[in-house]
Amino acid sequence: MGAAESGKTTLLEQIRLLYNQNWTEAEMFHSKAFIYNNILQNIRILIEGVKKSGEKLTNPENEPRAESLLNNDESRYARFPESMANDIKSIWNDPSIQEIYAKRSTMNLNDSAKYFLDNLDNINKEDYVPSPKDLIMSYVPTVGVQNVIFTCNNRAFQLFDIGGQKIDRRKWATMYDGIDAIFFCLAISEYNQTMYEDPNMNRLIDSLSLLQKISDEPKFKETPIFLFLNEVDVFKEKLNIFPLENYCLNYSGKSEEDALNYMESLAKQATIGRSMGLIYIYRMFFKIALALLLTSSVFSTNPKFTYFVDKLKGRIGDAAMNCSDDQYAAAHKCFDAYYANWNAVPFTFEQFEKQYDHLMDSKGVQGFEQACTYQDTLTKCLIAANVNMDNCVTNEAFEDWYKINVTEAEQFRTTYFIFDYECNAGKPIVTQNFVCLRDIKRRDKKDMDICQTQYNNALNSGTPFCKAYNDYVTCVENVYTHYCGKQVVPWICNVEEIGLKVNYDGCNNQLQNCNQ
Ligand SMILES: Nc1nc2c(ncn2[C@@H]2O[C@H](COP(=O)(O)OP(=O)(O)OP(=O)(O)O)[C@@H](O)[C@H]2O)c(=O)[nH]1
Numbered sequence: 001m002g003a004a005e006s007g008k009t010t011l012l013e014q015i016r017l018l019y020n021q022n023w024t025e026a027e028m029f030h031s032k033a034f035i036y037n038n039i040l041q042n043i044r045i046l047i048e049g050v051k052k053s054g055e056k057l058t059n060p061e062n063e064p065r066a067e068s069l070l071n072n073d074e075s076r077y078a079r080f081p082e083s084m085a086n087d088i089k090s091i092w093n094d095p096s097i098q099e100i101y102a103k104r105s106t107m108n109l110n111d112s113a114k115y116f117l118d119n120l121d122n123i124n125k126e127d128y129v130p131s132p133k134d135l136i137m138s139y140v141p142t143v144g145v146q147n148v149i150f151t152c153n154n155r156a157f158q159l160f161d162i163g164g165q166k167i168d169r170r171k172w173a174t175m176y177d178g179i180d181a182i183f184f185c186l187a188i189s190e191y192n193q194t195m196y197e198d199p200n201m202n203r204l205i206d207s208l209s210l211l212q213k214i215s216d217e218p219k220f221k222e223t224p225i226f227l228f229l230n231e232v233d234v235f236k237e238k239l240n241i242f243p244l245e246n247y248c249l250n251y252s253g254k255s256e257e258d259a260l261n262y263m264e265s266l267a268k269q270a271t272i273g274r275s276m277g278l279i280y281i282y283r284m285f286f287k288i289a290l291a292l293l294l295t296s297s298v299f300s301t302n303p304k305f306t307y308f309v310d311k312l313k314g315r316i317g318d319a320a321m322n323c324s325d326d327q328y329a330a331a332h333k334c335f336d337a338y339y340a341n342w343n344a345v346p347f348t349f350e351q352f353e354k355q356y357d358h359l360m361d362s363k364g365v366q367g368f369e370q371a372c373t374y375q376d377t378l379t380k381c382l383i384a385a386n387v388n389m390d391n392c393v394t395n396e397a398f399e400d401w402y403k404i405n406v407t408e409a410e411q412f413r414t415t416y417f418i419f420d421y422e423c424n425a426g427k428p429i430v431t432q433n434f435v436c437l438r439d440i441k442r443r444d445k446k447d448m449d450i451c452q453t454q455y456n457n458a459l460n461s462g463t464p465f466c467k468a469y470n471d472y473v474t475c476v477e478n479v480y481t482h483y484c485g486k487q488v489v490p491w492i493c494n495v496e497e498i499g500l501k502v503n504y505d506g507c508n509n510q511l512q513n514c515n516q
């Protein structure tokens, strides 16, 4: 859900790409028609932009061409005649148009204008077939309902996409039954824009009141909302040109981060009264990059990217969270009791590690045994509450409970799994080699840095991520063998692999067998 042009269909298309769902010929045909329409609309907006600024086109020959484009067919959904295509190209390359394009955030210009105008030659060919990237970049207003079915984590999902223009919203209520989760898109970049449908209505205000309406809808009382604060890229670009305080009078922040936090606070206000487990807010930092990257081989092997894709899949998986509010609250209590043992104040991962090291240093192997009793109590508590770490205690849960950022949330959550291993299957190795394993962290700093550097270099030179990670694990194993002996290899191998697998499961069959 979300207002028009907030990115709903873009999100759906990305999901389709992730799950390898091809477009049908009819859809292709439909989108292709809109690409021509997008091109014409965009060049018209640019011409109007030059006019409004009181300027003229730099090349006088372009003036009559521009007039004819403005006065020609209202809209166009097919290839341009040769002469019209040439006119558009000539105008697009006009310095005045390029200058106004540079200031595009002042206009309601579609973000993909440049992409399509630059590619006009190709698009206007008789045998042109839009690429996935073209389809993602185009804006095809959704009329009625689209639906996609895909499988993630062995669960089948049916995702509906509905039109966000005012006229379409009237039909929304007919879809409210049987919905398990809502993806809501809010284009935060629109704070300075008004609606096509209602030129007196600010788009951000409209979007927020729509969000509030959905959040307050009795039928969605128990339905989780995944809120995507979208178009962060455009938002950041705009901030310098249109200061946020001119539009949001009670905003007094200074930085980009302040502005983003402010937007998030508006979204929170609109969803006030929802329990934490029923609203998840994400910032779409990746703009529409996800699908574009997916289709580009340069990026699809980039570890950061594959990691991200996996996270998005995880998030979609979260929609299926078979974790009730009660389980979520019970899990929170289990972790609160666990962390109370550690007395890490302030509650940061660094402080937690300090407390851990202190216990190991002061009490030796007994300290480790003590840490394992905390861990056992925690695990028992989670089992008693029938809580599954995978779909209930996500990184987002840690962020939510402890008001920490995602990096720290990941560190805390990963530590749970590593301790779980160390206090069970890995326990004999840890207790038998305790002092060496404890002290190696300090002694081997330089050797470990070498492993890290080799790993970074491998990635930078294009080694596939899983191979680079595997080589890194081998390197670390060698360091541990050198100081503590071969018997500790299964331990370090497992610790390193768990650290990866908790957050990314794309390498499972490509990592070495740790033999334990
Ligand atoms: N720069 C940028 N553009 C985006 C982003 N998300 C979507 N877009 C573009 O915005 C346009 C509108 O996106 P859609 O996904 O079609 O919008 P919608 O919410 O489905 O709109 P309706 O179907 O009319 O309700 C498309 O041209 C997208 O390529 C983003 O995060 N950043």
Ligand SMILES: [Mg+2]
Residues within 6 Å of the ligand: 008, 009, 010, 140, 141, 142, 161, 162, 163, 164
């Ligand atoms: Mg749409």
